Amino acid sequence: MFGFSKAQAIGFLIMVAAVAIGPFVLYPIFLMQVMCFALFAMGANLLMGSIGLLSLGQAAYFGMGGYVCGYLVQSYGFTPEVGIIAGGLTGAALGAVFGWLAIRRQTIYFAMITLALAQIVYFFAVQDTDFTGGENGIQGIPRSALFGHLSLNNDLAMYALVAVIFLAGVLFVHRVVHSPFGQVVKAIRENEPRAISLGYKSEHYKWIIFIIAAALAGVAGATKAMVMGIETLTDVGAAASGLVVLMVLLGGIGTIYGPILGALVVVAMQYYLSSFGAWVTVIQGAIFMACVLVFRRGVIGELAYRLKTPL
Amino acid sequence: MAEAILETDGLTKVFGGFTAVGGVNLRVETGTIHALIGPNGAGKTTCFNLLTKFLQPSAGTISFAGQDITAKKPADVARLGMVRSFQISAVFGHLTAVENVRVALQRDRGRNFDFWRSDRVLRRYNDRAHELLFDVGLSDAVDVPAAELSYGRKRALEIATTLALEPRLMLLDEPTAGMTEADVSRIVALISRLRAGRTILMVEHNLSVVSGLSDKITVLTRGKILAEGDYATVSNHPDVITAYLGTDHA
Ligand SMILES: Nc1ncnc2c1ncn2[C@@H]1O[C@H](COP(=O)(O)OP(=O)(O)OP(=O)(O)O)[C@@H](O)[C@H]1O
Ligand SMILES: [Mg+2]
Numbered sequence: 001m002f003g004f005s006k007a008q009a010i011g012f013l014i015m016v017a018a019v020a021i022g023p024f025v026l027y028p029i030f031l032m033q034v035m036c037f038a039l040f041a042m043g044a045n046l047l048m049g050s051i052g053l054l055s056l057g058q059a060a061y062f063g064m065g066g067y068v069c070g071y072l073v074q075s076y077g078f079t080p081e082v083g084i085i086a087g088g089l090t091g092a093a094l095g096a097v098f099g100w101l102a103i104r105r106q107t108i109y110f111a112m113i114t115l116a117l118a119q120i121v122y123f124f125a126v127q128d129t130d131f132t133g134g135e136n137g138i139q140g141i142p143r144s145a146l147f148g149h150l151s152l153n154n155d156l157a158m159y160a161l162v163a164v165i166f167l168a169g170v171l172f173v174h175r176v177v178h179s180p181f182g183q184v185v186k187a188i189r190e191n192e193p194r195a196i197s198l199g200y201k202s203e204h205y206k207w208i209i210f211i212i213a214a215a216l217a218g219v220a221g222a223t224k225a226m227v228m229g230i231e232t233l234t235d236v237g238a239a240a241s242g243l244v245v246l247m248v249l250l251g252g253i254g255t256i257y258g259p260i261l262g263a264l265v266v267v268a269m270q271y272y273l274s275s276f277g278a279w280v281t282v283i284q285g286a287i288f289m290a291c292v293l294v295f296r297r298g299v300i301g302e303l304a305y306r307l308k309t310p311l
Numbered sequence: 312m313a314e315a316i317l318e319t320d321g322l323t324k325v326f327g328g329f330t331a332v333g334g335v336n337l338r339v340e341t342g343t344i345h346a347l348i349g350p351n352g353a354g355k356t357t358c359f360n361l362l363t364k365f366l367q368p369s370a371g372t373i374s375f376a377g378q379d380i381t382a383k384k385p386a387d388v389a390r391l392g393m394v395r396s397f398q399i400s401a402v403f404g405h406l407t408a409v410e411n412v413r414v415a416l417q418r419d420r421g422r423n424f425d426f427w428r429s430d431r432v433l434r435r436y437n438d439r440a441h442e443l444l445f446d447v448g449l450s451d452a453v454d455v456p457a458a459e460l461s462y463g464r465k466r467a468l469e470i471a472t473t474l475a476l477e478p479r480l481m482l483l484d485e486p487t488a489g490m491t492e493a494d495v496s497r498i499v500a501l502i503s504r505l506r507a508g509r510t511i512l513m514v515e516h517n518l519s520v521v522s523g524l525s526d527k528i529t530v531l532t533r534g535k536i537l538a539e540g541d542y543a544t545v546s547n548h549p550d551v552i553t554a555y556l557g558t559d560h561a
Contacts, residue, residue, distance in 0.1 A: 180417055180433055181426035187414045190403035197363065197397070198415050198476065199389035200423070208424060 004174065007309040011257050012170070019163045027271075028155040029227065034267045035166035036224035041247040041259030042173045043216030048245070049254030050177055051209050052189040053103075054111045057118025058217050058244050060098070061091035063236025064121060065218030066225035070138040071131055073226070079148050084165070084222040091218020092211050094121070099210030103203050118241060125236045137232030141225055158227060165223055169216060174256055176212060185209060246284060249291040252301025255311050261300055313340040316480050316510050317362065317393070322371035324357050324534075331357040333534040334371070339480065344502070344511045346521045349531035350554060355514040356398055358531070359484050362512075363395045364388045376479060390418075392479035396486065398514075400465040404458035408449055408468055411457050412440040415475035443471040447501055463494030470501065483513040487520055499523060522546075530554070 128134030252258030
């Protein structure tokens with residue numbers, strides 16, 4: 001099915017079931033946040049896992065997607081789907097420009113450029129303009145009605161929309177990885193000079209991956225803005241960029257389900273450990289170090305390794 | 312004189328004051344096997360990097376199949392039909408042997424930017440990939456990840472991948488380095504079998520391989536051509552003997 005391995009197909013069915021039952025068991029807003037961050041992390045994982053590029057500035061696309069969506073829906077009364085699509089396009093456009101600058105460098109230099117460019121975006125967002133609202137952000141974004149008809153004010157209706165976007169995102173990312181394009185991308189990750197010597201211009205493939213990752217971040221940020229009704233600096237800052245890297249590492253780099261599990265764990269910590277205040281950050285830091293030092297494959301990565309099957 | 316597929320004029324590469332390749336005029340004739348030999352550090356790999364444009368020459372020009380390629384990008388040079396292998400075996404470790412070869416084969420689709428299409432479309436290359444793997448003796452390893460192959464078999468896979476592109480000129484950098492005796496004779500047999508209708512430029516340290524395969528030999532030392540000719544000519548050349556035995560510095 002859809003190029004899934006057997007274990008992946010089973011994983012997908014389990015996930016669909018969990019998404020369907022979820023809102024009746026857990027707080028729907030929490031689950032919607034998880035799905036938004038999962039989409040965000042799946043994009044980051046395309047960069048980190050598929051082509052081996054570590055971006056430290058993914059929040060720029062996530063946050064700007066949220067701002068553009070929030071602004072269009074709140075100030076101009078556009079419907080949610082327009083806002084979300086615009087968020088994705090914003091991510092893609094910003095990713096096209098920033099990616100073009102960043103892909104010329106490798107490893108740590110690539111990471112630094114992505115970070116620096118994202119800081120510029122943050123600096124722009126901090127300014128108290130009509131657009132981003134500075135420290136206040138954009139408040140009270142109305143959920144309004146999908147296509148102007150289907151009201152999203154009910155959490156379950158909103159949930160259904162987020163679930164569809166999320167599941168479509170999972171299938172989309174899987175398709176990208178298992179496409180003719182994805183095959184060349186893997187070759188570039190494995191041995192870039194060799195891929196070039198076969199006649200592939202690696203920078204073009206990296207650029208496309210970068211744009212796709214940024215577009216997914218934009219859609220995720222826009223969707224999250226619709227869910228929460230606000231868009232603030234938290235989503236566009238360096239901390240959010242770090243968090244998404246943590247999600248990918250924790251869940252398992254280069255796996256389909258890793259970033260999703262990573263998003264679930266990290267968002268859950270913020271929700272359910274919030275009474276610990278600043279300690280949440282310390283715990284996240286400790287997990288981060290554990291992942292880097294001893295647990296390199298991440299949870300799903302380790303599971304896939306033990307079961308000898310891609311997950 | 313036969314037609315040259317590759318010709319350089321005054322090819323030079325300077326690394327921060329050190330001339331790794333200095334004024335090399337190389338002429339590779341169509342349909343021949345041409346060996347580039349020389350002691351360690353002579354500049355052979357640097358030459359390959361220049362020819363395939365992985366390095367930009369400090370001076371000199373390169374023409375391939377009648378076209379000046381001095382200013383081209385490496386991927387474009389590859390698309391013109393000059394394909395190299397690497398001194399250190401270069402395979403796609405996490406891809407299986409058949410996937411390695413398919414990466415080369417799928418290039419004939421054009422740009423391969425279609426991320427929305429299923430990779431099932433690549434299945435039409437499977438037959439050809441299996442043939443190529445059979446040719447290099449890897450039929451039993453089709454679905455083995457390249458990283459798990461022995462060193463000699465990785466090199467064989469690399470050659471199969473290069474051949475998949477039907478290159479007009481193949482550049483092999485030490486195809487038999489680090490191989491067992493048996494692997495070496497397998498590669499030599501493979502290259503002699505392949506040679507019909509192909510042009511190969513290879514760097515090789517193993518002189519029995521060179522003597523058995525090559526039509527012409529160019530000896531490089533310290534970035535300069537020391538001698539050129541067939542094996543008999545070159546092996547009796549006094550400067551070559553000095554350079555190879557090494558003690559007696561000229
Ligand atoms: N990128 C570089 N920067 C500086 N010096 C370099 C670079 N690449 C190669 N060199 C130097 O150029 C000289 C030629 O190196 P090259 O790798 O071409 O030799 P080679 O003939 O292939 O040797 P070997 O038989 O050991 O493979 C060496 O002295 C090497 O140190
Ligand atoms: Mg060398």
